[in-house]
Amino acid sequence: MLEFKKTAPLAQIGMMHQLSAPHWAQLEPGFTTLRECTAGEVISERGQPLDHSLLLVDGIVGRRIKVGRKQGARHHLVALQVPGDFVDLHAYPLKVLDHDIVAITDVQMAVISHERVKSVIDDQPEFTRQLWSLTLVDAAIHRHWALRNGTMRALQRVANLFAELITRMDAGGAAVTSSYALNLSQPHIGDACGLSGVHINRVLRTLREANCCTYVKGELVVQDRAALNLIAEFDPDYLYLPGS
Amino acid sequence: MLEFKKTAPLAQIGMMHQLSAPHWAQLEPGFTTLRECTAGEVISERGQPLDHSLLLVDGIVGRRIKVGRKQGARHHLVALQVPGDFVDLHAYPLKVLDHDIVAITDVQMAVISHERVKSVIDDQPEFTRQLWSLTLVDAAIHRHWALRNGTMRALQRVANLFAELITRMDAGGAAVTSSYALNLSQPHIGDACGLSGVHINRVLRTLREANCCTYVKGELVVQDRAALNLIAEFDPDYLYLPGS
């Protein structure tokens, strides 16, 4: 885990576009340091009091919950954050988290102290509603994950997860491409979808053979986005993106 | 759907104990009307703009998401609310919900207008953080539902759902009893756990034969709470209850 002074202003990327440009301009100076972690590193642990929050700038971060005591403890990824996401904004009101936060890939995050968040909010109460809304979109995404794990079969689950992740990565106007650096291992995808790593492998083969999308070395190449959305029965309303 | 003037003050029940007594005293007069719905009724529909929020006083309410177009559309319960829960407080910042809200049983709810919420918050900014936190506990519960559907087998899922629900119903000091009026049909439980109604029936028999708990006519009788929590691998930390 490396920390160092931030030198240049942060770009307003991904979900941060939910904030108006003037609001972003007020918040941005609060991010005073950058923090880097390597893949697999635990960024913060369940139950540990936090006095700052993290904005993901680069890489993928997961929220992980362990279930079961020591022997045969499984774990599950209950959320994945993409660049532009506030990783643990909910730590500001709650102070303590009920889950671990782990670096899935090498990541770079911007740090803002809760003290600083408070002073921005105190200056401008309307800010609170916007930050609150950001955490509510997170909650909507959580609901969708429960839905996905509860109603879909393996192929659809994986397709749906992919559809969500690339839609979120495209949020905020980045040109829609067909190639996405997810950098999740197959077991990671399994942990997120409630499937075994082995079965993810078979599902990926099926998606490849259907000329839908190809997942190689953490890179998702989408050949047929319409087919992907169809298999996934994907409807992005729950992401509360600007144009809907 | 019936509405009528509220006559007496509302008791501070269940999750509302997250608010301090003085805060509750300030919020309570905002609930000016009561609304009653019968089992199965859709209380509010996805996408419909809302100018008020609902506090559940009696009965069980579900948040439901439909997946799939018309033909063979399934649905899933992504949340269940028990008395004392704010059913759709998140409608205050978001204005529009991504899911339906349905009455599982006959229910009684107290209505508060968003206008009124805003005036309480404007008077006392600290209130915002408390309401925000309430929605964050909801989000933690959502995470746990994704975890449950993602990592647990049928028996454990049902046990875990039961453990969560009765813990939430006991929240805020009501004497811990051994009998709980959930009033969920077996298919309802299936919709919440991502299992078929038929399989729920078999799981309930197993729980009964293990002298763990008995579920008859919507009434959950817990014979052995320790056994239930053990089967469920239940750890209530994520509910952020006062004493933890």
Add this chain to the structure above:
DNA sequence: CGCCCCTTTGAATCTAATCAAAAGCTGTGG
């Protein structure tokens, strides 16, 4: 080089879904 993790594939097993059918309960209308 050797170790470890990820990927890939095959085979056997198991869990839960689906199909089917009967019995119990509730409320409605004749």
Add this chain to the structure above:
DNA sequence: CCACAGCTTTTGATTAGATTCAAAGGGGCG
């Protein structure tokens, strides 16, 4: 009052989907 419709509960039989076990190949890193 009884008959009937509709829903929930219950059980059995069959099938489908995913897990687990096993084993081999690939790539990166110390």
